[in-house]
Amino acid sequence: MPRRSTDTREEIRAVAMELFARNGYAQTSLRQIAERLDITKAALYYHFPSKEDLLAELAQPMVDDLEEFLGRARDLGPDDAPAVLERYLALCHRNRSVLQGMLRDPAALARLDVLTALLYRRLDVDRALVGSDRPADRVRAIIAFGGLQDCVILMGDEPLERYGDAALAAALRALQPG
Amino acid sequence: MPRRSTDTREEIRAVAMELFARNGYAQTSLRQIAERLDITKAALYYHFPSKEDLLAELAQPMVDDLEEFLGRARDLGPDDAPAVLERYLALCHRNRSVLQGMLRDPAALARLDVLTALLYRRLDVDRALVGSDRPADRVRAIIAFGGLQDCVILMGDEPLERYGDAALAAALRALQPG
């Protein structure tokens, strides 16, 4: 019999996102996803050609988001730090599910060539903000950007208003030369 | 024939540590480990009763280290921040292989109950340092501690002297109330 819902495809996306984010890509089997939706694995393959395609589709919004962020962020200096940090925090919060999945299983997302390439390009932004490649300078950017990322991940679905300003202020302090 | 090395057990530990750190626990099979050492999977089972036991043994030094860190860190206030951050950075650096493995596959290490319990207790240290549980205060500790952790992970085997002081200074600035 046909299923009660008209939008199975959307349900698959939602369940997969939740399980990938919670348990990691490799640790999540298609059987688990199918069971949660009360359909068979074979049904999944009607909607998505492969497990990796499913992942790629879930990660696409963040890819686009990063793409735009990096496009804007070229050719900027230390003066732009507050605005850049704020945009990065917002980006992380919008894409927090993908981010949690990445934390749970970076190896999986690393195989998505697009995303890997983008994350490498974030290092260019680091350099632009601290104006150097030396480890002693890079750490300031790592703590600022990485710290914001960690906040989003650890705060879960807490509203951004509840901690965003404090996090930005702390990240900005970390970024300032000592 | 007996193998060229007398200390296969130690070699297994080393190879496993490297592969777990690089590819994650679940993504690393015993076959991969065995092939690298040119022995069979069965030989691994002579030295370690199970894959999980192997993991537990590798994580033990960090468990002990964290145990001691948390023991010392109870009942301290914001004044102790510089010393606590420094000890935390050193701890992360000593155990950077385990830390990288944890990043690659937190789900695996989460099954080691000991380690999970300890990581939860780090939240107590957070509270002690910022003196509050409110999200707007917690983020300062998250950025400071998390940022230091991120530095160690991203710097790989770079000597600590090359970036440690700068990282500590930045983390300390992030921790100060706003």
Next chain:
DNA sequence: GTCTATAGGATGATAGAC
């Protein structure tokens, strides 16, 4: 201490009926 051989199960993916 290390081997061969294999049990027993899960996984991603496909073919073809309805």
Next chain:
DNA sequence: GTCTATCATCCTATAGAC
């Protein structure tokens, strides 16, 4: 769109020979 049935491949782990 969803199913049953099945495939090839991988996994952890064990038994027993040498």
